[in-house]
Amino acid sequence: xxxxxxxxxxxxxxxxxxxxxxxxxxxxxxxxxxxxxxxxxxxxxxxxxxxxxxxxxxxxxxxxxxxxxxxxxxxxxxxxxxxxxxxxxxxxxxxxxxxxxxxxxxxxxxxxxxxxxxxxxxxxxxxxxxxxxxxxxxxxxxxxxxxxxxxxxxxxxxxxxxxxxxxxxxxxxxxxxxxxxxxxxxxxxxxxxxxxxxxxxxxxxxxxxxxxxxxxxxxxxxxxxxxxxxxxxxxxxxxxxxxxxxxxxxxxxxxx
Numbered sequence: 001x002x003x004x005x006x007x008x009x010x011x012x013x014x015x016x017x018x019x020x021x022x023x024x025x026x027x028x029x030x031x032x033x034x035x036x037x038x039x040x041x042x043x044x045x046x047x048x049x050x051x052x053x054x055x056x057x058x059x060x061x062x063x064x065x066x067x068x069x070x071x072x073x074x075x076x077x078x079x080x081x082x083x084x085x086x087x088x089x090x091x092x093x094x095x096x097x098x099x100x101x102x103x104x105x106x107x108x109x110x111x112x113x114x115x116x117x118x119x120x121x122x123x124x125x126x127x128x129x130x131x132x133x134x135x136x137x138x139x140x141x142x143x144x145x146x147x148x149x150x151x152x153x154x155x156x157x158x159x160x161x162x163x164x165x166x167x168x169x170x171x172x173x174x175x176x177x178x179x180x181x182x183x184x185x186x187x188x189x190x191x192x193x194x195x196x197x198x199x200x201x202x203x204x205x206x207x208x209x210x211x212x213x214x215x216x217x218x219x220x221x222x223x224x225x226x227x228x229x230x231x232x233x234x235x236x237x238x239x240x241x242x243x244x245x246x247x248x249x250x251x252x253x254x255x256x
Contacts, residue, residue, distance in 0.1 A: 001116055001117070002035075002115055002116050002117070002118070002119040002120060002121060002122050003120070003121050003122070003142055003143070003252060004112075004115075004121075004122045004124065004140055004141045004142045004143070005121065005122070005123050005124065005141060005142070005143050005144070005145050005178050006124045006126055006134075006137040006138050006140070006141035006143075006144045006145070007019055007020045007023075007123055007124065007125055007126060007144075007145045007146075007147065008126035008134055008137065008138070008144060008145075008146065008161065009128065009146055009147055009148065009157070009158070009161065010128055010129055010130050010134075010157045010160060010161055011128065011153075011156060011157045011158075012128035013128075013149070014147050014148060014149040014183060014184070015147045015149060015181075015183035015184055015212060016125065016126070016128065016147050017040065017042075017044045017045050017048065017125055018048075018147075018183070018212075018218060018222075019145070019147045019181055019183065019212070019241075020036060020045050020123055020125035021036070021045055021048040021049055021125075021222070021227050022218075022221075022227050022228050022229070022237075022241040023123065023145075023181075023241060023244055023245055023248065024036045024082060024121070024123045024227075025049075025077075025079045025082055025227030025228075025229060025230070025241075026227070026229055026241050026242050026244070026245030027121055027245045027248065027249060028079050028080065028081040028082035029079065029080075029081075029229060029242075029245070030245060030246070030249060031081070032081065032120040032121055032249070033081055033118070033119045033120045033121075034081060034082045034083070034119060034120065034121045034122075034123065035082075035083050035084070035085065035115055035118075035119045035121070035122045035123070036049065036077075036082065036083070036084045036085070036122075036123050036124075036125065037060060037084075037085045037108075037112065037122060037123070037124040037125065037137075038059075038060060038084065038085060038086050038087035038125050039060060039087065039091070039108070039124050039125055039126050039127065039133050039134075039136070039137050040087060040091075040125050040126060040127040040128075040133075041087060041088070041089050041090070041091040041092040041094075041127060041133075042087075042089075042127070043086065043087045043088040043089070043091075044125075044222065045084070045087070045125040046075075046084060046086035046087055046088070047222065047225060048221070048222040048225065048227070049077040049078070049079075049082070049084050049225065049227065050077060050078050050224075050225030050226060051075045051077065051084055051086050051225075053086050053087070053088040057075075057086060057088075058072045058073040059073060059085070059086050059087050059088055059090060059091065060073065060085050060086070060087045060091055060094075061087065061088075061090040061091045061093070061094055062090075063085065063111045064091075064094055064097075064098070064107050064108065064111055065094075065097070070085075070111070070112070070114045070115070071114075073085050073086070078225070078226060078227075078230060079227060079230065083119075091133070094132075094133060095131050095132050095133060098132045098133070098136065099132060104132065104136075105132070105135050105136055105139045105171070106136070106139055106140075107136055108124075108133075108136035108137060108139070108140045109136070109139055109140035112140055121252075124137040124140065124141060130160060130161065130164050134164070135164065135168070138164065138165065138168045138173075138175060139168055139171070139173055139175075141175060142174065142175065142176070142178075143175065143176050143177065143178030143179075144165055144175060144176075144177055144178055145178045145179050145180075145181060146158070146161065146177070146179075146180045146181070147180075147181045147183045148180055148181070148182060148183065148199050149182075149183050149184040150182055150183065150184055150185040150186070150191075150192040150193075150195045150196050150199075150211070151184060151191070151192070151195060152191060152195070154195045154198075154199065155198070155199065155202065165177070177203075177206050178251075178252070179206055179207070179208050179248065179251065180199060180203045180206050180207045180208065181207075181208050181210075181212065181244060182196050182199060182207065182208070182211045182212065183211075183212040184212065184213075184214050185211045185212065185213050185214065186213070186214050187213065196211065208244060208247050208248070209247060210240060210243045210244040210247050211240070212237070212240045212241065212244065213236055213237070213240060215235060215236050215237035215240075217231065217232045217235035217236075217237050217238070218235070218237035221237075227241075228241055229241065229242060
């Protein structure tokens, strides 16, 4: 039975898609069956995993609209054991269309029903907003993973996200905080260390011990359509995401 994780933060530029791509790839490299759902109309998770979306490529949009099946929309990635449901700008129109649908918060969950038995982990890369696409992702998920950058205003907007999580919980969904990942740490600055300390104070034991540093190779990898551990396995970015994957699995599989 798959464990669904929505990776989200309404604040842009926090390493959300970088985490979606590289954490999922490193979890797959540990021998798990993994699916990435690109629920962001920017489609960066798709391009970051080497999938070029063309006009005739079935995407998450067609899956939500019911015009493409789950299997038709599935795409292979360069990582063994890692599959992708891709996205592009077409998905931007889904916000309006979802608003007119019955059970509008459950459309994505219903569309991903087949994934429950076919994968071990499903990571949903959410858009940097709290609209209907993100709400659908949260309603489909078992847990939410929040990337927070180690910079000024790091916690800005997180309270709104937590309010949305609580709203989903009040709808009777078993949505929990999977974890908080500290990203973009520049250990040379006092600010980064102070922000990390503050995030750990707020979220306590939910914060992963592994911290993702600022790393040039992490920024280069998406342009090559590769996750960091395939682009440069010796880089600090690759080592950090591999460590995060091990920590993620240790937590997620404890008691399962």
